[in-house]
Amino acid sequence: MDQLIEAIQRTQNPSIIGLDPTDALVPEPLLKAFVQEAAENVDDPAEVAPAARAMAYYQFNCAIIDAIADIVPAVKPQIAMYEALGPTGIDVYTMTCEYAHDQGLYVLGDIKRGDIGSTAMAYAQHISQPTDDDVWHEDAITVNPYLGSDGIEPFVEAAAATHKDVFALVRTSNPSSSQIQGLKLADGSQVYERVADLVSDWGADHIGTHGYSLLGAVVGATHAEQGAALRERMPHTFFLVPGYGAQGGTAAMVRGMFDRNGSGAIVNSSRGVIGAWQKAIAHADHSPDGAGMSVQQALELVSTNARQAAITMRDDLRAVMP
Amino acid sequence: MDQLIEAIQRTQNPSIIGLDPTDALVPEPLLKAFVQEAAENVDDPAEVAPAARAMAYYQFNCAIIDAIADIVPAVKPQIAMYEALGPTGIDVYTMTCEYAHDQGLYVLGDIKRGDIGSTAMAYAQHISQPTDDDVWHEDAITVNPYLGSDGIEPFVEAAAATHKDVFALVRTSNPSSSQIQGLKLADGSQVYERVADLVSDWGADHIGTHGYSLLGAVVGATHAEQGAALRERMPHTFFLVPGYGAQGGTAAMVRGMFDRNGSGAIVNSSRGVIGAWQKAIAHADHSPDGAGMSVQQALELVSTNARQAAITMRDDLRAVMP
Numbered sequence: 001m002d003q004l005i006e007a008i009q010r011t012q013n014p015s016i017i018g019l020d021p022t023d024a025l026v027p028e029p030l031l032k033a034f035v036q037e038a039a040e041n042v043d044d045p046a047e048v049a050p051a052a053r054a055m056a057y058y059q060f061n062c063a064i065i066d067a068i069a070d071i072v073p074a075v076k077p078q079i080a081m082y083e084a085l086g087p088t089g090i091d092v093y094t095m096t097c098e099y100a101h102d103q104g105l106y107v108l109g110d111i112k113r114g115d116i117g118s119t120a121m122a123y124a125q126h127i128s129q130p131t132d133d134d135v136w137h138e139d140a141i142t143v144n145p146y147l148g149s150d151g152i153e154p155f156v157e158a159a160a161a162t163h164k165d166v167f168a169l170v171r172t173s174n175p176s177s178s179q180i181q182g183l184k185l186a187d188g189s190q191v192y193e194r195v196a197d198l199v200s201d202w203g204a205d206h207i208g209t210h211g212y213s214l215l216g217a218v219v220g221a222t223h224a225e226q227g228a229a230l231r232e233r234m235p236h237t238f239f240l241v242p243g244y245g246a247q248g249g250t251a252a253m254v255r256g257m258f259d260r261n262g263s264g265a266i267v268n269s270s271r272g273v274i275g276a277w278q279k280a281i282a283h284a285d286h287s288p289d290g291a292g293m294s295v296q297q298a299l300e301l302v303s304t305n306a307r308q309a310a311i312t313m314r315d316d317l318r319a320v321m322p
Numbered sequence: 323m324d325q326l327i328e329a330i331q332r333t334q335n336p337s338i339i340g341l342d343p344t345d346a347l348v349p350e351p352l353l354k355a356f357v358q359e360a361a362e363n364v365d366d367p368a369e370v371a372p373a374a375r376a377m378a379y380y381q382f383n384c385a386i387i388d389a390i391a392d393i394v395p396a397v398k399p400q401i402a403m404y405e406a407l408g409p410t411g412i413d414v415y416t417m418t419c420e421y422a423h424d425q426g427l428y429v430l431g432d433i434k435r436g437d438i439g440s441t442a443m444a445y446a447q448h449i450s451q452p453t454d455d456d457v458w459h460e461d462a463i464t465v466n467p468y469l470g471s472d473g474i475e476p477f478v479e480a481a482a483a484t485h486k487d488v489f490a491l492v493r494t495s496n497p498s499s500s501q502i503q504g505l506k507l508a509d510g511s512q513v514y515e516r517v518a519d520l521v522s523d524w525g526a527d528h529i530g531t532h533g534y535s536l537l538g539a540v541v542g543a544t545h546a547e548q549g550a551a552l553r554e555r556m557p558h559t560f561f562l563v564p565g566y567g568a569q570g571g572t573a574a575m576v577r578g579m580f581d582r583n584g585s586g587a588i589v590n591s592s593r594g595v596i597g598a599w600q601k602a603i604a605h606a607d608h609s610p611d612g613a614g615m616s617v618q619q620a621l622e623l624v625s626t627n628a629r630q631a632a633i634t635m636r637d638d639l640r641a642v643m644p
Contacts, residue, residue: 022444046455080437080444086457087416090409114466115402115434116496116569122344125406133368135408144436146468146491148498169468174438176470183516184508191513194505247438 001165001212001238003139004106005263007073013314014258014321016108016240017068017306018270019077019096021057025275027290027298030056042088050085054092057082059295060302061096064274065103067303068310074106076240076268097137107139108240112169114144120151124158127166140165142218142240145195152202152215159214160206165238166215168199171230173220173243192226193233200234210263212238219257221249221267228256231264239265245272245313255320262321269313276309277301323487323534323560325461327585329395329428335636336580336643338430338562339390339628340592341399341418343379347597349612349620352378364410372407376414379404381617382624383418386596387425389625390632396428398562398590419459429461430562434491436466442473446480449488462487464540464562467517474524474537481536482528487560488537490521493552495542495565514548515555522556532585534560541579543571543589550578553586561587567594567635577642584643591635598631599623 008014023031031053038051065075077100082093097107113123123143126136143155145168155166171181171192181192196217203215213236219227221243231239239257243249244267257265281288281301290298330336345353353375360373387397399422404415419429435445445465448458465477467490477488493503493514503514518539525537535558541549543565553561561579565571566589579587602623603610612620 047457050457078441080441084444084447087409087413090412094409112437119400119402122402122406135372144466144468146466146502147494147496148501150496150498172469174469174472176472179470179520180468180517183513186506186508191505195502198501
């Protein structure tokens with residue numbers, strides 16, 4: 001986790017930007033721009049539309065990365081948004097990771113994989129490969145703990161070998177997260193607390209220079225009190241905190257997830273930053289999806305507003321930091 | 323679930339074959355056969371080795387599919403084994419699904435995805451697409467329930483629209499599965515039992531002609547008694563039962579997971595079938611990885627032994643069926 005912590009220190013910014021493009025978040029001129037190019041490059045007609053959208057997503061991502069690379073430490077591409085387009089989307093996911101990595105950003109692949117040991121070993125290839133041969137270009141990934149230790153150990157071992165990181169789901173930000181995570185156990189604790197203890201144990205042999213394990217935890221911004229309690233419960237576990245902004249989390253709600261030195265957590269915003277252009281356009285003369293603009297105009301609109309939103313978020317978080 | 327149940331009835335065979343190729347399971351002559359072709363087709367030198375392996379995996383899969391398509395109802399490609407190769411592996415995953423589907427097999431994509439609602443909607447594209455535009459070619463997928471209902475509903479809705487199926491993890495087959503799934507709750511039950519009840523509820527509005535919901539459950543063969551109890555507890559939930567064979571599950575252990583009519587479950591074997599050639603070769607004059615054989619010889623060895631192992635498994639299961 002040292003690399004991430006040092007990037008946060010360098011930028012004085014504990015935020016991570018989710019690169020989660022969808023057709024609704026990418027301006028319409030950009031979505032339309034690559035249809036011809038896709039038709040020339042793809043043999044299967046069924047793949048033209050996904051390929052054109054994937055190319056649009058990539059341009060969109062690059063514009064955002066360029067706009068924020070000097071002020072944020074990290075980005076978190078959500079692989080589902082790319083996987084939704086099929087194999088061509090996965091290509092663009094890896095291209096996005098590589099581009100962000102090349103701009104000096106820490107790349108946290110939000111993949112939430114998890115399976116039995118032999119299968120987890122295969123998924124661990126996401127973070128197992130030496131830089132020169134790497135096809136994924138992720139510095140860290142998220143994983144799901146439901147299968148227990150033998151589904152997590154292969155990721156921890158891979159991360160230890162390559163100096164990368166892993167974040168296991170503990171308490172997620174979504175409305176129905178308590179249905180399983182909040183079940184009351186015989187000893188009075190809740191399921192997510194026991195998962196927190198397991199995650200602490202699984203990462204205990206791999207504490208870095210700054211006091212945090214390479215195995216972090218996902219703790220949703222929407223659970224302010226539980227997050228603060230988890231901060232005490234797992235002092236060597238770094239938190240990835242999703243749910244700020246569009247999902248309802250605020251800076252005040254995430255305050256307790258940082259440690260006394262203002263370290264220990266990084267807060268994610270996706271739509272609030274990459275979709276900021278849509279709020280701006282509501283005050284302008286353009287249609288809500290950007291139709292009628294040139295591709296260049298659309299990219300500038302996206303960039304300018306993403307940077308502004310990232311600065312606002314950074315300052316919002318700085319204001320509550322210890 | 324009707325389509326799967328009818329395929330099982332047609333073949334009189336409640337088994338599903340896991341297409342989980344690895345470098346250790348694919349004969350060496352096949353792994354080496356595509357290096358030149360990959361070098362011609364891939365721009366990035368780092369991708370030559372993964373592309374060559376992916377092509378070998380595809381030939382291996384096709385040989386197995388051809389060998390078993392008339393005697394088994396379904397196959398279960400494990401996406402992790404393909405994802406381990408990067409984007410080129412994902413291509414071959416979809417090609418494998420398409421080839422199996424074209425041979426009349428029900429294709430259960432073992433992807434174990436799971437995330438918050440908006441992200442689950444993106445993952446649900448695996449099973450959302452009309453046949454003509456489909457890039458994935460899966461008839462069903464597996465999902466992880468740790469995030470609760472809003473991470474599952476998008477999959478259920480997609481499956482209802484396309485007449486496909488979803489299988490949620492309930493009780494997995496791996497050694498550490500009890501660490502979370504087996505936690506004792508305040509009411510005396512265990513976590514997996516509550517998950518079972520949730521999965522029953524989530525699928526209750528989508529019961530098919532044969533009495534089973536489109537939302538099935540993954541219940542490991544290694545938990546014989548718990549599996550039999552779950553069969554009673556969730557009478558409208560079809561079971562995918564992994565863990566037979568290499569992981570230690572036997573026909574006697576899975577018997578209780580079928581209903582009184584011999585329906586209600588399908589049992590998976592992966593290594594036991596696709597790696598059957600390795601046991602055969604131990605008695606022959608070849609080296610254990612098949613080195614020295616021609617590609618044609620290797621494919622024949624794989625096919626013959628996969629078919630024989632699939633027949634043995636079928637007969638083993640038939641012998642314990644009610």
